[in-house]
Amino acid sequence: MPLRLPPLPALRFFEAAGRHQSFKLAAAELNVTPSAVSHGIVGLEQALGVELFVREPRGISLTATGADYLSYVSEAFSLIAIGTQRLPNHRADRPIALSCAPTFASRWLLPRLASFRARWPKVNVSVDTSHRQVGFPVDGFDFAIRLSRSPVAGTAWTRLFGERFVPVCSPAYLHCLRDEHGNLEVNRATLIHVNAASEDWQAWLDASGADGFDLSGGLRVDTIQLAFEAAAMGLGIALGRRPLVDGELASGTLVEACSPTIDSAGAYWLVSAESTESAQRRPELLDFKRWLVSEAGQFDPLAEVNADDPRATHASA
Template structure:
């Protein structure tokens, strides 16, 4: 007797919504409307006879039943994805798929990819910088680079390098911050905040004891790259993240607004999918990326 399964399209929407804890983010990931996600999950709940989500004005959350069911659904999709990838000759020439933040991609990864291509000219790499949580192996990614204080259970994590935080701004803006005696007054500065950053101005202020600087106001952007660009346009002072900001400091487009530099609690980590051990080109890419990071970290510490 064949197994009776719920509608598979609805399960796919449920998995994404449960992983993101958001109908909107699930819709963006799967290229449908939030309304379509909501209606499909209502239909799934009716078919199963259980409530999977709690709907509140501030958002959604999984019920205990929904969280339990999600673990089975996620595992089922993972098994399908792994089985498909292990088929003979399945997409043998597909690119290595990497998810990472836009600033990491533009300032660190892309300048080094020519080196990888020189050694492995027949291996292609696909870089995704969208703001979304990656599910291994359901989303088809081989690797992700993430900021974290420590490894997360359930995946293979390799530390790449950390950051050092220092205030930066344009040379012209720095001069405008000086008082009549030439002293720098950071209290007069417009602080540029990065909404998605796990560590921002408050971390630097707490570490340096500069509690007299107001952090509530200022300019807010969604990427580190935008923060650096805004600072170079004299829109305020950004929290520079060395070594990613080092090229701007070397060129003179940005200068240190204060000399106090603190070590970030978080670091960049390479997260590998389970099947990374099964494809030789994935092993080569991981070894190459970790080696590049180790050299880069050593050079940054020596500088």
């Protein structure tokens, strides 16, 4: 007797919603409406006779049963994705798919991709900067670049480089902060905050020991890119993140407003699936990884030298 499976579209809704802990984000990923995801999961719960999510005014969360079931469903979709990749006629020349934050992509990655293309002109790269979690290999990505304090178990993590924080502003704004004797009065400055940043002004103040700054006011923006642009326009002092802000510092568009420069607790990591089978079938993946780690090594002596050494890249946490 053939196995009776739940409706596959409903399972896809469940897997995405469980991974994101959100019907809305799952709908955006799957290009359907949140209502379609919600109704699909309700139908799945009725078919299974169990409750998969707890629905609350502030959002959803998996029940214990739902969390257990998600592990099986996610593994099943991963097996399908891996099996598809192993098909004889599956395209081996597809682009290298990379997920990363938009500021990192525009300020660090894209300016360097020309050197990669010069060495491997027939290898195409697809860069996705949408703010969403990536599941390997279900979502079809080969790599992701993430800012994190430490690796996460279940995937392979290779350190690229750490961030360094330094307050920056426009030269004109810095001039306005000087009194009639030429003394710098940084405490009068408007601080530009990044709402989405895991580390911001409080981290710099704690590490530097500086005082007299008012963190309650200032200008607040959604992205690091906007913070840098606001600082360049003379709207205040932003917390520069090196090497992402190095271009403006080199050109003089932004200058260091005050010292010291401190190390961030986080670093940029190259993330991929733990399996090395894809790299064996697609050697360009290993070429890309080696190239990226080599580029990163110019900014961080702690970056992994042996990008193809599995002992150095697999997370143990």
